[in-house]
Amino acid sequence: MSDTDRPAPRATPQDDPGGPGRPARQCCTVRDLAKTYRSRRRGETTEIKANDGIDLDIRCGEVFGLLGPNGAGKSTLVRQLTGLLRPDRGSVEILGHDIVRHPELAARLLAYLGQESSALDELTVVMAAETTGQLRGLTRARARAETAEVLTELGLEPLATRPLAKLSGGQRRLACFAAALVGERPLLVLDEPTTGMDPVARRAVWAAVDRRRAERGTTVLLVTHNVIEAETVLDRVAVVDDGRVIACDTPGGLKALVDGDVRLDLVWRTDAPVEVPAVARLAERAERTGRRWTVRTTPDEARELVAAVTTGPAFAALDDFTLATPSLEDAYLKLGGRHGGLVK
Numbered sequence: 501m502s503d504t505d506r507p508a509p510r511a512t513p514q515d516d517p518g519g520p521g522r523p524a525r526q527c528c529t530v531r532d533l534a535k536t537y538r539s540r541r542r543g544e545t546t547e548i549k550a551n552d553g554i555d556l557d558i559r560c561g562e563v564f565g566l567l568g569p570n571g572a573g574k575s576t577l578v579r580q581l582t583g584l585l586r587p588d589r590g591s592v593e594i595l596g597h598d599i600v601r602h603p604e605l606a607a608r609l610l611a612y613l614g615q616e617s618s619a620l621d622e623l624t625v626v627m628a629a630e631t632t633g634q635l636r637g638l639t640r641a642r643a644r645a646e647t648a649e650v651l652t653e654l655g656l657e658p659l660a661t662r663p664l665a666k667l668s669g670g671q672r673r674l675a676c677f678a679a680a681l682v683g684e685r686p687l688l689v690l691d692e693p694t695t696g697m698d699p700v701a702r703r704a705v706w707a708a709v710d711r712r713r714a715e716r717g718t719t720v721l722l723v724t725h726n727v728i729e730a731e732t733v734l735d736r737v738a739v740v741d742d743g744r745v746i747a748c749d750t751p752g753g754l755k756a757l758v759d760g761d762v763r764l765d766l767v768w769r770t771d772a773p774v775e776v777p778a779v780a781r782l783a784e785r786a787e788r789t790g791r792r793w794t795v796r797t798t799p800d801e802a803r804e805l806v807a808a809v810t811t812g813p814a815f816a817a818l819d820d821f822t823l824a825t826p827s828l829e830d831a832y833l834k835l836g837g838r839h840g841g842l843v844k
């Protein structure tokens with residue numbers, strides 16, 4: 501029997517991290533991973549360092565996130581982990597297998613939901629899921645049974661006979677997620693899985709992920725821009741910036757970096773009233789996005805600022821304001837993230 505014919509190894513719930521006195525089993529280990537894209541145009545070579553010395557340790561049963569702005573190198577990292585892209589240097593080990601030397605093994609260790617779904621577009625939802633199951637070694641009957649279960653679980657039955665190409669973006673994404681779940685793999689790699697989905701579909705995705713983790717010890721590697729999602733679903737998160745991991749911790753641990761700070765958002769009706777001295781002082785340090793000004797500060801100063809802008813001419817010019825506790829976005833900026841923020 502060749503390696504690729506063997507059934508996918510199961511990660512059991514016993515592999516869960518944090519079991520009393522039980523060491524967490526390692527699902528994925530990445531060391532010093534690097535990738536530079538080179539392109540030649542009109543005799544000139546351009547180089548883009550997409551990953552630069554990345555180390556990661558993902559434990560079995562974890563929901564582990566990669567968070568970072570556009571172009572940070574997350575998809576490049578994931579494509580190397582899934583055996584689709586060869587790194588320039590470094591190692592990737594998944595459940596004890598060397599994926600750089602044997603990229604062909606990745607397909608039986610992990611299910612990958614990438615950003616593009618064009619390969620399945622001509623198939624109906626049910627065919628896409630059944631075909632994926634069969635490609636992963638399930639018998640036709642087993643693939644059919646698992647597909648039926650997954651479509652019910654995700655509320656996709658009404659769309660079962662529709663071709664993916666004729667679905668909305670969010671529906672297509674959910675159908676691709678369904679296909680990724682058939683012919684279970686111990687590691688699920690999801691690159692922005694909930695993009696374009698409505699809240700009902702998002703909840704269905706996270707419930708399905710939770711169920712697999714609880715019942716089968718599935719490990720999840722999730723690429724996301726979505727700070728709220730990251731804060732709610734991830735056990736740990738690696739913050740990626742310019743091809744490097746600049747921090748790796750629990751969402752709570754990362755937010756503790758900015759503990760004590762608050763974020764004040766001011767939205768002006770039109771132009772900010774810079775003739776008001778407090779507003780003029782703010783103008784020098786606020787981040788500006790259109791009519792929105794954002795200031796990160798101490799609670800005491802925030803109270804003074806709120807008092808200053810909720811009276812007199814400043815108040816007349818103010819459309820809205822919010823005072824919020826720090827988010828992962830604030831932690832990213834505090835860590836020195838160079839892209840002004842994480843949100844797309």
Ligand SMILES: Nc1ncnc2c1ncn2[C@@H]1O[C@H](COP(=O)(O)OP(=O)(O)OP(=O)(O)O)[C@@H](O)[C@H]1O
Pocket residue numbers: 537538539548549550568569570571572573574575576577
């Ligand atoms: N095939 C390629 N050829 C050349 N450069 C590339 C290629 N793919 C990605 N890059 C560049 O490598 C860098 C990292 O890209 P990557 O897609 O990994 O980032 P990302 O964090 O996944 O971004 P996004 O959140 O927008 O998907 C970017 O500067 C990108 O322009």
